[in-house]
Amino acid sequence: MKKLITAAGIALLSMAVAPASAADVKLMLNWTPTADHSPIYYAKSQGWYKNAGIELEIEAGRGSAATAQRVGSGGSQLGIADLPTAMQARGKGADLKAVMVIYANTPQGFYWLKSSGITGPKDFVGRKIGNPPGDAARLMWPAFAKSAGLEPGSVNFVNLSPQAKVAALKSKSVDIISDFYNEHDLKVREFGTDLGFAPWRSVGLNVYGNSIVANGAFLNQNKDMVAKFVSVTQRAYETCVKTFDPCLQALMAGVSGLNADNQRNQWERIKTLxxxxxxxxIALGAFDGNRVKADYELVNTLIGIDKAFDPAAMFTNEYLDKKIRMSGE
Incomplete structure (x- = not known):
C-alpha cells in the first residue's frame, strides 16, 4: 500500500510541475524571412517560445498591408507590419494593436541608376517605380511625394516581387525601385558608383517602421501570453545585437536560399534602424506616443484614414520588459 501511495504521490507531483502544453500561435511576417527576423528564428530554435507556453508558427508575408489585414481579421494572432500601413488597416476596420516596434527608424528608401539621368526625387516624374502591390512604400507614396514636392500621380508603378527588384533595375525595365535600407550593401556591390539612393528621411519622413501587431480580440483574451511572447522576442533581439552569429545560423537553418554574408551586412544596418x-x-521595442501621434496625423493628412481613431489606441508598451534596452553598440 505504501508503494501505491508513493507512486500516486510521485504522479501527482509530476503533474504539478510539468509545463502546460504550448498554445499554437501564428506569426505572419511582413515579407519573406531575412536578417531582421533572425532573432525570432533564434528564439524558436532555442525553445524560448515553447518554454513560455507558445508553439510558434512563422509564416512568410506578402507585404505589410496583407499582414495587417490578416491579423486584423483574426486570421493570424500576431504579425509584423509597417506601423503607418497598420494604421490605415485599422482605419478600415482591422482589429489590431502594435505591441513592440522593431524599426524605430523608417527603413524605406528609393534606388535608381545615376546613368538614367535621375539625380534625386524631383526627377521621378514620369518614371516607372517597381515594387510589390502590397508594399508599404507604395501605400505611403503620397506622403513621400508631397514631402518631396511631387504630385502623387506623377509616377507609374510596376508590380514586382521583392526578389525581382534588382534585376528589373539592372535591365532598366523600371527606373526606380523601393527597398529597405537593410539591403543597401547588396545594391552597392551590384551597381557601384552608378547607384542613386534617397532614404525617406531625406525628405523629412521618419515614420515608425516594422512593428509587431496583435489581433485585438486575441490580445484582450491572452494578455499573459502576449506579454510572454513580447518578453521572449525582446530578449532575442537583445541577444542578437550582442552576438549575431548564432542568430544567423538559426535563420540559415530555417530558411533556404539566403546568402550569409548578405544577411550579416543587413543586420549591421538593422541595428541602426x-x-x-x-x-x-525606455525599453527595446518601446514606442514614443508623440511620434505615433505624428505618424497618425501624417497618414491621415496626406493619405487618409477611412474611420478616425485615437492614435493612442494604436499601440501599447505595457507588455514590454523595461529592463531590456537597445544597446549603443
Missing amino acids: MRDDTTSK
Missing part, C-alpha cells in the same frame, strides 16, 4: 532614444532609454 532599431535604435532611438526611446528604445535605448
